[in-house]
Amino acid sequence: MTATLASCKRDFPILGREVHGHPLVYLDSAATAQKPRAVLEAVRRYYEQSNANVHRSVHTLADEATALYEGARQKVAAFIGAERPEEVVFTRGTTEGLNFVARGWAARHLKPGDEVVTSPMEHHSNLIPWQQVCRQTGARLRFIELSPDGTIDLQSAARVIGPKTRLVALSALSNVLGTINPIAAIAEMAHAVGAVMVVDGAQSVPHQVTRVQELGADFLAFSGHKMCGPTGIGVLWGRMERLEEMDPILYGGEMIAYVSRDAATWAAVPAKFEGGTPNIAGAVGLGAAVDYLTAIGMEAIEAHDRRLGELAYRRLASVPGVTVYGPPAPRGGLVAFNLAGIHPHDVAQVFDAHGVAIRAGHHCCQPLMQWLDVGSTARASFYLYNDESDIDRLVEAVEATKRYFGQ
Amino acid sequence: MTATLASCKRDFPILGREVHGHPLVYLDSAATAQKPRAVLEAVRRYYEQSNANVHRSVHTLADEATALYEGARQKVAAFIGAERPEEVVFTRGTTEGLNFVARGWAARHLKPGDEVVTSPMEHHSNLIPWQQVCRQTGARLRFIELSPDGTIDLQSAARVIGPKTRLVALSALSNVLGTINPIAAIAEMAHAVGAVMVVDGAQSVPHQVTRVQELGADFLAFSGHKMCGPTGIGVLWGRMERLEEMDPILYGGEMIAYVSRDAATWAAVPAKFEGGTPNIAGAVGLGAAVDYLTAIGMEAIEAHDRRLGELAYRRLASVPGVTVYGPPAPRGGLVAFNLAGIHPHDVAQVFDAHGVAIRAGHHCCQPLMQWLDVGSTARASFYLYNDESDIDRLVEAVEATKRYFGQ
Amino acid sequence: MSTDDSLEALYRETILDHNRSPRNRGQLPDATATVGLLNPTCGDQIRLDVKVVDQRVVDIRFTGHGCAISMASASMMTEAVKGKTVEEALGLARDFKRFLTGERPQHDLGELEALSGVSRYPSRVKCATLAHNALEQALSGSPPNPAGDA
Amino acid sequence: MSTDDSLEALYRETILDHNRSPRNRGQLPDATATVGLLNPTCGDQIRLDVKVVDQRVVDIRFTGHGCAISMASASMMTEAVKGKTVEEALGLARDFKRFLTGERPQHDLGELEALSGVSRYPSRVKCATLAHNALEQALSGSPPNPAGDA
């Protein structure tokens, strides 16, 4: 492990790959990040030396597996500045975390007439759970409007968040616009009216220093696979009081205290939310990812990703025929864009032929596409292993695509 | 990969480990199985060569990742004899699969007065979801009684399953008693009254040939980690008609068709149930596990595991002071037992000091412990990599434990 | 595959041509059936107007937006089925969908065979079949077989 | 660690002795407080009867079933606190729980120090603290701090 940003690329085996005769330029980290050797080794070591079910047995392997699993919880807690490791609930990812809050907290607390507030830039995972729980409870879903540059309109927020608001759900960083949302300010508005603040940290936690206390959130959901960790593991962090008033979602092994034929009582948080055998190797890998990111330094990564995002935005915006979306700066390390007259799928395909991996589509943000009035966009997203030369390749791919389609 | 039962032990790196100066004898596979090199390599290869989010992008890595993920679905479908790969829904494990059926199917179909039938030998994961959905819908939970040897009493089943029965939930193989349950017979009773048959295959699918058509099940849930696959991946199989009439559980990315600010429609099965980024590497690893088990041969594994279970039962039963639970034969490859006057935790601890890993506790079956009238038991469980010499070590450990506690 | 080979496999010149100058683009005021379809993965849309007289497709037009593959496929399809019987047109749509999963077509697919490269790009199969699914729906009045939708 | 070392670390002779011949086993007809606790992970149970007079533990008895660690710990605990003030007894319970997480005890724990090996076996800490949790509950009338329960 090199533990410096400048040379970290070599820690990622996949980045040595060629695609269609070109060295791979991976610009799809907002969909999922690549994994450093340290993470893959931690997972392998777990399976080759300590694999056992956790919390269940008294033998040596089980003790080791439990220590590794709970150790990962402590690492994650430290990474986000949680007060106690018990506030960290392991999930499959952001989607599951947000659904847990909707089913476990909101379904229990919302009444007809209550309001849930979100924004039109949300990922489907931070929208549909609220649509559904509102339908089920009779609460109403309301939207903070966006300013024309794709940032949250704070005046709209002040109008929409009011005495009926029980829950505000917002992403900290948009996966399309790159907007860095004013979570602390919105959380203050939410708390002023007694509402709970739910933050979708899928794009922020991998790319920004996260201190849950300063963030002002009551719940924060994020995914391991977007922060150099394995697939199938994520985190729901919640304030202990909020987690305690939340119903469990998955009933089964390890989440119980006492069970008779007819009734059951629950274990304490976080076990209450971790019914069934968890993704132990996934948690261990996430712990290793947290160690890796911490060794590189989250401050450095945050600055690096923003710089790349802002640079890519400027360089793409200066290419004739290219439209870029969202604010120029400050922005996270991703840029959504379109080429006039060329469909994003075709753009991504030609990019791929040049070894440049980007994403094209609605990015699980159909209401935002409706707001932008486009069917879909291309998106380039950056992470610690990218650098300016990747932006050169990106711009070259844009030129090549324009030439190819004769625009 | 050796692909024969006799020499497969060397495919499992962890089994070369020593514990307290003894070669490890791992007899806790019913909690979680060990992983062959082929599975670990498949996961590593995925991360080092093809890691990308599935279904989302058009670049080369994403195409490869999608092909690997969907290929794993096809492998699992073939492994259990499913008619179509789309009937295979990837979950975190058995617990999540059973909860999906309870929340997605039962919560939608049960009415007050309806009855759900299960048994007192069920794992908490196949009991509490039904307790909860009955509480929520006003349905009643009823129990098929057990015969004194710990097998299903078919006469009791015939009495309990009746015109009010809407759902019958039963494990195919008990994780404590080792009982192999008559699923086909029970499914016939269930279907005769128009009820849906839900099978907990956590212990059966890893150890027995599974053909869902012959099984008679409508839903079958199982876990990858108990069948040589990674942690954090499992399967819910369902008949297509049943899956189609089931509500989605996790709302978010990839499970939708169209989304507006206020409403959403769902994608087709199985995407509808796989909201959020799935455990892609886990699915790939499970596919490799299926390949591995198939190469060894599930018929051979089934016979082997039963033989070890029955032999261990006989040998333990013949040691003075040892009580064994469940039927002598036929039985699956596990035996729960107790030593007179010595608590199972102390038994497992002394075993561990001799390098023998077993589990002690209630095995997530508190109502079964109440039926057996014990607080907890020890349990030795076997898999393809165990052999008779492991049973010798087990019996030696019993003798050593008795000596140690002066019994 | 090199950059050029990989692009050439997918975007044959015919495809780029149909994409640039789509045939039968527009609407039919006297259509006997109109079908709108959306591809949720990428937001592509197509509207297909068909005029059937005596079990024969006497006219057909499409509008919509989507990638080069989906627009070229729609354009080629309209050319291929115009004048055919309903039976023949449905046969062609099904044949084409099989063709994209790597099977041999039973009939001559004409220009549509230029889309053969799509079968190597699973993520693009949905693009190429969108218009054909709309055609099946317009001619049979029922949603197309989802299996062919893969 | 070898077999013998690993067992000796956990099951000191004192522990085996208390397990075989538990002290203060039984119930108190004139108890001033009775607490029943269960360890859900392993099904262990304890019932603790305490007789407090003038803020002093004048008598204490336990019944229950559990592993050698939990039964010996209960037996030793009853011996250690009999005759102590409520304050002292509560201090001992808390001190013992800290001791099991590897911290230094502030007071002399007497025979209970034989349980030091438990700190190396996280899965057994709950067994060793069950009786102490029951004591805290009996003497303070409130459930013990769950953090010490780990």
Ligand SMILES: Cc1ncc(COP(=O)(O)O)c(C=O)c1O
């Ligand atoms: C019979 C049975 N059902 C369900 C489960 C739960 O499986 P999982 O923990 O993988 O969800 C288990 C295993 O613990 C089991 O043995």
Ligand SMILES: Cc1ncc(COP(=O)(O)O)c(C=O)c1O
């Ligand atoms: C902003 C945002 N929220 C939620 C998600 C969902 O994350 P996951 O698919 O890991 O559950 C994503 C990523 O796809 C995202 O970018």
